[in-house]
Amino acid sequence: MLKNRLITRRSALWLGLGTVVGIGALVKGKTTDWSDRNQVLGTPKRDFSVVGKFSLKQRAASKGLIYGIAITYPSISSDQKLAALIAQEGGMLVPEWELKWQPLRPDPVNFDFTRTDWIAKFARTHGMLMRGHTLVWHESLPPWFKETVNRQNAKQFLTQHIQKVVGRYAGQMHSWDVVNEAIDVDDKQPNSLRKTTWLELLGPDYIDLAFRVAAEADPKALLVYNDYGLEYDTPRHEAKRNAVLKLLKGLKSRGVPIHALGIQSHLDASEKHFNPRKLKNFLSNVADLGLKILITELDVTDNKLPLNPAVRDRIVATVYEDYLSTVLSEKAVIAVLTWGFSDRDTWLSGFRPRSDGAAVRPLPLDANLKPKLAWNAIARALDRAPKR
Ligand code: XIL
Numbered sequence: 001m002l003k004n005r006l007i008t009r010r011s012a013l014w015l016g017l018g019t020v021v022g023i024g025a026l027v028k029g030k031t032t033d034w035s036d037r038n039q040v041l042g043t044p045k046r047d048f049s050v051v052g053k054f055s056l057k058q059r060a061a062s063k064g065l066i067y068g069i070a071i072t073y074p075s076i077s078s079d080q081k082l083a084a085l086i087a088q089e090g091g092m093l094v095p096e097w098e099l100k101w102q103p104l105r106p107d108p109v110n111f112d113f114t115r116t117d118w119i120a121k122f123a124r125t126h127g128m129l130m131r132g133h134t135l136v137w138h139e140s141l142p143p144w145f146k147e148t149v150n151r152q153n154a155k156q157f158l159t160q161h162i163q164k165v166v167g168r169y170a171g172q173m174h175s176w177d178v179v180n181e182a183i184d185v186d187d188k189q190p191n192s193l194r195k196t197t198w199l200e201l202l203g204p205d206y207i208d209l210a211f212r213v214a215a216e217a218d219p220k221a222l223l224v225y226n227d228y229g230l231e232y233d234t235p236r237h238e239a240k241r242n243a244v245l246k247l248l249k250g251l252k253s254r255g256v257p258i259h260a261l262g263i264q265s266h267l268d269a270s271e272k273h274f275n276p277r278k279l280k281n282f283l284s285n286v287a288d289l290g291l292k293i294l295i296t297e298l299d300v301t302d303n304k305l306p307l308n309p310a311v312r313d314r315i316v317a318t319v320y321e322d323y324l325s326t327v328l329s330e331k332a333v334i335a336v337l338t339w340g341f342s343d344r345d346t347w348l349s350g351f352r353p354r355s356d357g358a359a360v361r362p363l364p365l366d367a368n369l370k371p372k373l374a375w376n377a378i379a380r381a382l383d384r385a386p387k388r
Contacts, residue, residue, distance in 0.1 A: 191247065343367045
């Protein structure tokens with residue numbers, strides 16, 4: 001089938017080495033061939049068949065997109081099979097945990113880059129891009145933070161953290177989530193800013209400061225504002241989309257060096273209020289500001305779906321395909337990252353567990369590293385995406 005696949009000159013250029021390696025490895029039987037998987041039973045509606053035998057990385061690259069995967073050091077450093085699959089399928093890595101304050105800052109003075117250096121080396125060794133998450137967040141702060149950081153020294157702590165962390169990987173990082181989840185409409189603060197430690201210590205300008213310091217520390221990295229709760233056609237999400245758009249407009253108007261919006265995209269398979277037109281309109285409004293868009297933490301929780309794994313997998317795959325088909329139609333979207341690769345490692349096991357105690361199934365691979373229909377769904381959406 002690979003030989004019969006018409007590879008246009010341009011897509012061949014895009015696929016480049018990846019295709020040669022792909023074909024070569026396929027011939028030698030080394031690349032995992034997941035394209036001719038049997039269709040799983042379940043609601044027999046959509047045909048999730050996939051054309052060709054390319055990896056998600058190759059399918060994305062052929063459209064000028066990046067497909068990436070969030071990883072954790074314990075998992076990728078201990079499981080060679082998973083590491084190999086991530087290197088085969090992912091064009092970019094993002095540490096799910098290791099680049100946050102708590103793991104990096106054992107005390108107010110020292111930094112521990114052991115794990116992040118290992119991850120950066122893994123990415124370089126496998127020719128993968130890497131993105132950083134996250135420099136400023138109200139969660140995952142170290143235990144010493146509350147009794148140490150105050151209004152007098154907060155600016156110095158924030159500035160030093162960004163300079164040290166971004167500076168260490170300067171030139172290697174595709175992008176950084178500089179500020180994460182700064183908007184919360186429920187907090188009733190001016191401009192819907194979330195009432196975080198950073199807002200209390202430094203005022204609203206902490207966001208501008210973080211981006212300006214990050215830009216000085218690594219002029220090459222794409223600087224991203226990242227948030228969740230932007231995806232659905234609900235009053236809450238609509239209000240948050242408006243607040244985020246207002247934040248982005250303000251940052252741009254002040255000449256703050258922000259380059260992209262990250263939409264976390266933690267989807268819910270039982271959420272019925274998905275309106276492609278409204279989401280596309282929001283994406284277009286963001287793009288009109290001259291910003292790129294990254295889908296930064298994609299997964300699909302199935303905790304309210306029926307127990308039957310085959311039925312769940314089919315519904316989850318449908319959500320993946322419909323959401324990605326919508327967002328990838330906006331050419332300002334440059335990357336899609338899933339928040340993990342195998343169900344075995346998903347954070348949703350703890351954050352969105354099933355009441356029946358069954359293991360959740362939100363990601364492209366199952367707990368035994370076998371591809372699910374979600375993998376097909378992502379592949380199909382990438383294959384149909386317009387070239388960038
Ligand atoms: C989560 C990680 O997945 C967990 O492993 C960790 O314990 C807590 O943080 N939005 C974000 C991410 O921006 O940083 C969060 O990641 C998930 C929600």
